[in-house]
Amino acid sequence: MLINPSENERLDPRVRRTRSLILTAFEALLAEKGFESISVQDVTERAQINRATFYAHFPDKYALLDYFISQAFMREMEKRTLNACHYSPENLRNLILAVCDFLARLHSDCAQPHQQFESLAEGTIKNILFELLSHWLKQSGTKISTEIPATVAAWAIYGLASYYSHSKKRPALEKFVDDALPLVAVNLGQFA
Template identity: 40%
Template sequence: MPGTVKRDDPRVQRTRQLLLQAFIALLEERHNIHSISVQEITTLATVNRATFYAHFEDKYALLESWMREKFHRALLSQFPASSTLQTDTLRLLILAVFDFLARFRGQLKPADKQFEPLFEIALQQELYEILFLWLKRRASEIYVGEETVEATAQVISWAVFGPAAQWSRGNRTISAEEMAHRVLSVVIAGLSPVTTVT
Protein backbone atom coordinates (compact mmCIF):
# COMPACT_ATOMS: atom_id res chain seq x y z
CA MET A 1 0.00 0.00 0.00
CA PRO A 2 1.54 3.37 -0.97
CA GLY A 3 2.50 5.60 1.91
CA THR A 4 3.35 2.72 4.26
CA VAL A 5 7.09 3.23 3.72
CA LYS A 6 9.10 5.78 5.71
CA ARG A 7 10.04 8.35 3.09
CA ASP A 8 12.95 9.80 5.09
CA ASP A 9 14.68 6.38 5.29
CA PRO A 10 17.80 6.50 3.02
CA ARG A 11 16.98 3.05 1.58
CA VAL A 12 13.48 4.22 0.70
CA GLN A 13 14.87 7.33 -0.97
CA ARG A 14 17.33 5.22 -2.98
CA THR A 15 14.55 2.89 -4.15
CA ARG A 16 12.31 5.81 -5.14
CA GLN A 17 15.24 7.34 -7.02
CA LEU A 18 15.85 4.06 -8.88
CA LEU A 19 12.18 3.89 -9.87
CA LEU A 20 12.18 7.55 -10.98
CA GLN A 21 15.36 7.10 -13.02
CA ALA A 22 13.97 3.99 -14.72
CA PHE A 23 10.72 5.79 -15.49
CA ILE A 24 12.53 8.84 -16.93
CA ALA A 25 14.78 6.62 -19.07
CA LEU A 26 11.75 4.80 -20.50
CA LEU A 27 9.88 8.07 -21.01
CA GLU A 28 12.81 9.58 -22.93
CA GLU A 29 13.03 6.46 -25.06
CA ARG A 30 9.30 6.09 -25.80
CA HIS A 31 7.95 9.66 -25.40
CA ASN A 32 4.65 8.08 -24.38
CA ILE A 33 3.59 7.08 -20.87
CA HIS A 34 0.86 4.73 -22.16
CA SER A 35 3.42 2.37 -23.66
CA ILE A 36 5.36 2.08 -20.38
CA SER A 37 4.35 -0.71 -18.01
CA VAL A 38 5.03 -1.04 -14.29
CA GLN A 39 6.83 -4.30 -15.11
CA GLU A 40 9.25 -2.47 -17.41
CA ILE A 41 9.90 0.19 -14.78
CA THR A 42 10.62 -2.39 -12.07
CA THR A 43 12.82 -4.51 -14.37
CA LEU A 44 14.94 -1.49 -15.32
CA ALA A 45 15.07 -0.32 -11.68
CA THR A 46 15.95 -3.87 -10.55
CA VAL A 47 13.18 -4.01 -7.93
CA ASN A 48 10.06 -6.19 -7.76
CA ARG A 49 6.47 -5.10 -8.39
CA ALA A 50 5.58 -5.29 -4.68
CA THR A 51 8.33 -2.76 -3.96
CA PHE A 52 6.97 -0.47 -6.67
CA TYR A 53 3.46 -0.59 -5.17
CA ALA A 54 4.85 0.07 -1.69
CA HIS A 55 6.05 3.42 -3.05
CA PHE A 56 3.54 4.37 -5.74
CA GLU A 57 -0.11 3.59 -6.40
CA ASP A 58 0.50 3.34 -10.16
CA LYS A 59 2.66 4.79 -12.93
CA TYR A 60 0.63 8.01 -12.86
CA ALA A 61 1.54 8.53 -9.20
CA LEU A 62 5.15 8.02 -10.26
CA LEU A 63 4.66 10.60 -13.02
CA GLU A 64 3.25 13.07 -10.47
CA SER A 65 6.16 12.44 -8.12
CA TRP A 66 8.60 13.04 -10.97
CA MET A 67 6.97 16.38 -11.79
CA ARG A 68 7.05 17.47 -8.15
CA GLU A 69 10.71 16.48 -7.91
CA LYS A 70 11.55 18.43 -11.07
CA PHE A 71 9.74 21.53 -9.80
CA HIS A 72 11.25 21.12 -6.32
CA ARG A 73 14.76 21.03 -7.76
CA ALA A 74 14.08 24.06 -9.94
CA LEU A 75 13.00 25.99 -6.85
CA LEU A 76 15.81 24.68 -4.64
CA SER A 77 18.35 25.95 -7.15
CA GLN A 78 17.06 29.48 -6.45
CA PHE A 79 16.34 29.32 -2.72
CA PRO A 80 18.60 28.11 0.07
CA ALA A 81 16.98 25.78 2.64
CA SER A 82 17.09 28.62 5.18
CA SER A 83 14.91 30.92 3.03
CA THR A 84 12.15 32.75 4.88
CA LEU A 85 9.00 34.62 3.95
CA GLN A 86 10.08 38.07 2.82
CA THR A 87 9.00 40.30 -0.04
CA ASP A 88 12.13 39.46 -2.05
CA THR A 89 11.84 35.70 -1.63
CA LEU A 90 8.11 35.82 -2.40
CA ARG A 91 8.72 37.83 -5.57
CA LEU A 92 11.44 35.38 -6.67
CA LEU A 93 9.19 32.40 -5.86
CA ILE A 94 6.30 33.82 -7.89
CA LEU A 95 8.62 34.58 -10.81
CA ALA A 96 10.09 31.06 -10.60
CA VAL A 97 6.59 29.57 -10.87
CA PHE A 98 5.82 31.70 -13.95
CA ASP A 99 9.15 30.79 -15.56
CA PHE A 100 8.81 27.07 -14.80
CA LEU A 101 5.28 26.89 -16.21
CA ALA A 102 6.33 28.75 -19.38
CA ARG A 103 9.20 26.27 -19.93
CA PHE A 104 6.94 23.34 -19.06
CA ARG A 105 4.35 24.40 -21.66
CA GLY A 106 7.10 24.79 -24.24
CA GLN A 107 8.20 21.17 -23.71
CA LEU A 108 4.70 19.67 -23.43
CA LYS A 109 4.05 17.21 -26.24
CA PRO A 110 0.54 16.82 -27.71
CA ALA A 111 0.35 13.27 -26.26
CA ASP A 112 1.05 14.67 -22.78
CA LYS A 113 -1.83 17.16 -22.81
CA GLN A 114 -4.12 14.71 -21.03
CA PHE A 115 -1.72 14.71 -18.05
CA GLU A 116 -1.76 18.48 -17.72
CA PRO A 117 -4.18 18.47 -14.72
CA LEU A 118 -1.98 15.89 -12.98
CA PHE A 119 1.11 18.03 -13.58
CA GLU A 120 -0.63 21.16 -12.35
CA ILE A 121 -1.83 19.54 -9.14
CA ALA A 122 1.69 18.24 -8.49
CA LEU A 123 3.21 21.69 -9.01
CA GLN A 124 0.60 23.45 -6.88
CA GLN A 125 1.17 20.94 -4.07
CA GLU A 126 4.92 21.53 -4.16
CA LEU A 127 4.32 25.28 -4.07
CA TYR A 128 1.98 24.79 -1.09
CA GLU A 129 4.68 22.80 0.77
CA ILE A 130 7.23 25.60 0.34
CA LEU A 131 4.80 28.33 1.38
CA PHE A 132 3.63 26.27 4.34
CA LEU A 133 7.22 25.85 5.53
CA TRP A 134 7.98 29.56 5.16
CA LEU A 135 4.72 30.58 6.84
CA LYS A 136 5.21 28.14 9.69
CA ARG A 137 8.64 29.61 10.44
CA ARG A 138 7.20 33.11 10.39
CA ALA A 139 3.96 32.34 12.23
CA SER A 140 5.80 30.77 15.18
CA GLU A 141 7.11 34.25 15.96
CA ILE A 142 3.57 35.62 16.40
CA TYR A 143 1.85 32.45 17.72
CA VAL A 144 -0.57 31.78 14.87
CA GLY A 145 -2.25 28.35 14.91
CA GLU A 146 -1.25 25.64 12.44
CA GLU A 147 -4.76 25.48 10.93
CA THR A 148 -4.52 29.16 9.99
CA VAL A 149 -1.05 28.60 8.52
CA GLU A 150 -2.30 25.62 6.46
CA ALA A 151 -5.31 27.52 5.13
CA THR A 152 -3.20 30.56 4.27
CA ALA A 153 -0.57 28.46 2.47
CA GLN A 154 -3.32 26.73 0.49
CA VAL A 155 -4.98 30.00 -0.55
CA ILE A 156 -1.69 31.72 -1.39
CA SER A 157 -0.39 28.73 -3.38
CA TRP A 158 -3.49 28.87 -5.61
CA ALA A 159 -3.31 32.69 -5.76
CA VAL A 160 0.17 32.28 -7.27
CA PHE A 161 -0.38 29.13 -9.29
CA GLY A 162 -3.73 30.07 -10.87
CA PRO A 163 -2.53 33.25 -12.63
CA ALA A 164 0.75 31.54 -13.61
CA ALA A 165 -1.15 28.62 -15.20
CA GLN A 166 -3.51 30.98 -17.07
CA TRP A 167 -0.65 33.19 -18.24
CA SER A 168 1.42 30.22 -19.46
CA ARG A 169 -1.54 28.95 -21.53
CA GLY A 170 -2.16 32.34 -23.18
CA ASN A 171 -0.23 34.50 -25.60
CA ARG A 172 1.83 36.09 -22.79
CA THR A 173 1.47 39.67 -23.95
CA ILE A 174 2.33 40.75 -20.39
CA SER A 175 5.84 39.84 -19.22
CA ALA A 176 6.39 37.30 -16.44
CA GLU A 177 7.98 40.07 -14.36
CA GLU A 178 4.91 42.30 -14.65
CA MET A 179 2.56 39.41 -13.84
CA ALA A 180 4.72 38.44 -10.85
CA HIS A 181 4.54 42.05 -9.62
CA ARG A 182 0.73 42.06 -9.87
CA VAL A 183 0.39 38.69 -8.13
CA LEU A 184 2.81 39.75 -5.38
CA SER A 185 0.61 42.70 -4.35
CA VAL A 186 -2.41 40.39 -4.02
CA VAL A 187 -0.40 37.77 -2.11
CA ILE A 188 0.98 40.31 0.37
CA ALA A 189 -2.57 41.51 1.09
CA GLY A 190 -3.68 37.89 1.59
CA LEU A 191 -0.89 37.25 4.08
CA SER A 192 -1.89 40.06 6.42
CA PRO A 193 -3.97 37.85 8.80
CA VAL A 194 -0.95 35.62 9.42
CA THR A 195 2.12 37.80 9.19
CA THR A 196 3.59 41.04 7.96
CA VAL A 197 5.96 40.50 5.05
CA THR A 198 9.00 42.75 5.03
Protein backbone atom coordinates in the same frame (compact mmCIF):
# COMPACT_ATOMS: atom_id res chain seq x y z
CA MET B 1 8.91 7.53 -2.13
CA LEU B 2 10.51 10.88 -2.77
CA ILE B 3 14.21 10.62 -2.15
CA ASN B 4 16.65 13.32 -1.14
CA PRO B 5 20.17 13.31 -2.59
CA SER B 6 21.96 11.93 0.48
CA GLU B 7 19.84 8.83 0.93
CA ASN B 8 19.80 8.41 -2.81
CA GLU B 9 23.51 7.59 -2.68
CA ARG B 10 23.23 4.72 -0.29
CA LEU B 11 20.52 3.15 -2.41
CA ASP B 12 21.21 -0.13 -4.18
CA PRO B 13 22.84 0.92 -7.46
CA ARG B 14 20.54 -1.39 -9.38
CA VAL B 15 17.57 0.53 -8.04
CA ARG B 16 19.16 3.85 -8.85
CA ARG B 17 19.91 2.70 -12.35
CA THR B 18 16.42 1.38 -13.01
CA ARG B 19 14.71 4.43 -11.65
CA SER B 20 16.86 6.72 -13.66
CA LEU B 21 16.19 4.68 -16.80
CA ILE B 22 12.46 4.92 -16.18
CA LEU B 23 12.54 8.66 -15.58
CA THR B 24 14.67 9.36 -18.61
CA ALA B 25 12.45 7.26 -20.82
CA PHE B 26 9.35 8.93 -19.45
CA GLU B 27 10.73 12.37 -20.02
CA ALA B 28 11.63 11.54 -23.60
CA LEU B 29 8.19 10.11 -24.26
CA LEU B 30 6.48 13.18 -22.82
CA ALA B 31 8.35 15.22 -25.39
CA GLU B 32 6.89 13.03 -28.12
CA LYS B 33 3.31 12.45 -27.15
CA GLY B 34 0.63 13.21 -24.60
CA PHE B 35 0.62 11.59 -21.19
CA GLU B 36 -2.70 9.83 -21.82
CA SER B 37 -1.28 7.96 -24.77
CA ILE B 38 1.90 6.88 -23.04
CA SER B 39 1.56 3.32 -21.78
CA VAL B 40 3.62 1.51 -19.20
CA GLN B 41 4.75 -0.65 -22.11
CA ASP B 42 6.08 2.39 -23.93
CA VAL B 43 8.07 3.43 -20.90
CA THR B 44 9.59 0.02 -20.25
CA GLU B 45 10.46 -0.57 -23.88
CA ARG B 46 12.16 2.76 -24.12
CA ALA B 47 13.92 2.23 -20.81
CA GLN B 48 14.88 -1.28 -21.88
CA ILE B 49 13.71 -2.86 -18.68
CA ASN B 50 11.22 -5.59 -18.02
CA ARG B 51 7.65 -4.46 -17.60
CA ALA B 52 7.26 -6.32 -14.32
CA THR B 53 10.22 -4.38 -12.97
CA PHE B 54 8.35 -1.15 -13.53
CA TYR B 55 5.64 -2.29 -11.15
CA ALA B 56 8.25 -2.97 -8.49
CA HIS B 57 8.94 0.77 -8.53
CA PHE B 58 5.61 2.43 -9.25
CA PRO B 59 2.04 1.21 -8.83
CA ASP B 60 1.03 2.72 -12.17
CA LYS B 61 1.83 5.48 -14.60
CA TYR B 62 0.06 8.07 -12.47
CA ALA B 63 2.44 7.42 -9.61
CA LEU B 64 5.30 7.82 -12.05
CA LEU B 65 3.96 11.19 -13.17
CA ASP B 66 3.60 12.30 -9.58
CA TYR B 67 7.16 11.30 -8.78
CA PHE B 68 8.51 12.86 -11.94
CA ILE B 69 6.87 16.21 -11.28
CA SER B 70 7.64 16.30 -7.54
CA GLN B 71 11.22 15.54 -8.12
CA ALA B 72 11.69 18.14 -10.83
CA PHE B 73 9.82 20.83 -8.93
CA MET B 74 11.63 20.25 -5.66
CA ARG B 75 14.95 20.37 -7.41
CA GLU B 76 13.96 23.71 -8.89
CA MET B 77 13.01 25.05 -5.46
CA GLU B 78 16.33 23.94 -4.04
CA LYS B 79 18.29 25.42 -6.88
CA ARG B 80 16.71 28.78 -6.16
CA THR B 81 17.12 28.26 -2.40
CA LEU B 82 13.43 28.90 -1.93
CA ASN B 83 13.03 25.86 0.27
CA ALA B 84 14.91 27.20 3.24
CA CYS B 85 13.82 30.75 3.87
CA HIS B 86 11.03 32.92 5.23
CA TYR B 87 8.30 35.15 3.95
CA SER B 88 9.17 38.48 2.43
CA PRO B 89 7.76 40.24 -0.62
CA GLU B 90 11.05 39.67 -2.36
CA ASN B 91 11.07 35.95 -1.67
CA LEU B 92 7.44 35.72 -2.70
CA ARG B 93 8.30 37.45 -5.92
CA ASN B 94 11.00 34.90 -6.60
CA LEU B 95 8.65 32.07 -5.80
CA ILE B 96 6.00 33.27 -8.24
CA LEU B 97 8.68 33.72 -10.83
CA ALA B 98 9.97 30.22 -10.25
CA VAL B 99 6.54 28.63 -10.60
CA CYS B 100 5.76 30.56 -13.78
CA ASP B 101 9.06 29.55 -15.17
CA PHE B 102 8.66 25.93 -14.24
CA LEU B 103 5.22 25.64 -15.81
CA ALA B 104 6.25 27.46 -18.95
CA ARG B 105 9.14 25.06 -19.33
CA LEU B 106 6.95 22.07 -18.61
CA HIS B 107 4.63 23.14 -21.39
CA SER B 108 7.34 23.62 -23.89
CA ASP B 109 8.96 20.31 -22.97
CA CYS B 110 5.78 18.28 -23.25
CA ALA B 111 4.28 17.50 -26.60
CA GLN B 112 0.61 17.72 -25.69
CA PRO B 113 -0.04 18.79 -22.14
CA HIS B 114 -3.72 17.90 -21.91
CA GLN B 115 -6.30 18.38 -19.20
CA GLN B 116 -5.55 15.15 -17.39
CA PHE B 117 -1.81 15.68 -17.34
CA GLU B 118 -2.16 19.22 -16.16
CA SER B 119 -4.64 18.44 -13.43
CA LEU B 120 -2.44 15.74 -11.99
CA ALA B 121 0.70 17.85 -12.19
CA GLU B 122 -1.15 20.71 -10.56
CA GLY B 123 -2.14 18.63 -7.58
CA THR B 124 1.42 17.52 -7.06
CA ILE B 125 2.93 20.97 -7.34
CA LYS B 126 0.33 22.67 -5.20
CA ASN B 127 0.91 20.27 -2.36
CA ILE B 128 4.58 21.15 -2.35
CA LEU B 129 3.79 24.86 -2.59
CA PHE B 130 1.44 24.66 0.35
CA GLU B 131 4.04 22.95 2.52
CA LEU B 132 6.67 25.46 1.54
CA LEU B 133 4.46 28.47 2.21
CA SER B 134 3.31 27.06 5.55
CA HIS B 135 6.94 26.73 6.48
CA TRP B 136 7.65 30.32 5.45
CA LEU B 137 4.75 31.77 7.38
CA LYS B 138 5.57 29.89 10.54
CA GLN B 139 9.04 31.43 10.56
CA SER B 140 7.40 34.73 11.53
CA GLY B 141 6.61 33.23 14.93
CA THR B 142 3.06 34.49 14.69
CA LYS B 143 0.30 32.88 16.69
CA ILE B 144 -2.17 33.40 13.86
CA SER B 145 -3.09 30.21 12.05
CA THR B 146 -1.12 29.94 8.84
CA GLU B 147 -3.30 27.39 7.13
CA ILE B 148 -5.85 29.62 5.49
CA PRO B 149 -3.41 32.24 4.24
CA ALA B 150 -1.06 29.53 3.01
CA THR B 151 -3.90 27.83 1.19
CA VAL B 152 -5.04 31.00 -0.53
CA ALA B 153 -1.50 31.91 -1.46
CA ALA B 154 -0.60 28.47 -2.82
CA TRP B 155 -3.71 28.24 -4.95
CA ALA B 156 -3.47 31.84 -6.14
CA ILE B 157 0.18 31.48 -7.10
CA TYR B 158 -0.50 28.33 -9.04
CA GLY B 159 -3.49 29.92 -10.72
CA LEU B 160 -1.40 32.86 -11.82
CA ALA B 161 1.44 30.72 -13.05
CA SER B 162 -0.97 28.50 -14.91
CA TYR B 163 -2.58 31.53 -16.49
CA TYR B 164 0.82 32.88 -17.46
CA SER B 165 2.03 29.66 -18.97
CA HIS B 166 -1.13 29.33 -21.05
CA SER B 167 -1.10 32.86 -22.43
CA LYS B 168 -0.93 32.82 -26.19
CA LYS B 169 1.55 35.64 -26.41
CA ARG B 170 3.30 35.44 -23.09
CA PRO B 171 3.95 38.89 -21.65
CA ALA B 172 7.40 39.55 -20.30
CA LEU B 173 7.67 37.45 -17.19
CA GLU B 174 9.04 40.23 -14.99
CA LYS B 175 6.21 42.52 -15.93
CA PHE B 176 3.60 39.88 -15.33
CA VAL B 177 4.95 39.16 -11.88
CA ASP B 178 4.88 42.88 -11.05
CA ASP B 179 1.14 42.82 -11.71
CA ALA B 180 0.52 39.53 -10.00
CA LEU B 181 2.58 39.92 -6.84
CA PRO B 182 0.36 42.40 -4.98
CA LEU B 183 -2.71 40.18 -5.39
CA VAL B 184 -0.95 37.49 -3.40
CA ALA B 185 1.10 39.67 -1.05
CA VAL B 186 -1.91 41.62 0.15
CA ASN B 187 -2.92 38.75 2.41
CA LEU B 188 0.51 37.97 3.78
CA GLY B 189 1.68 41.33 5.18
CA GLN B 190 1.18 40.14 8.75
CA PHE B 191 3.84 37.45 8.30
CA ALA B 192 6.62 39.72 7.08
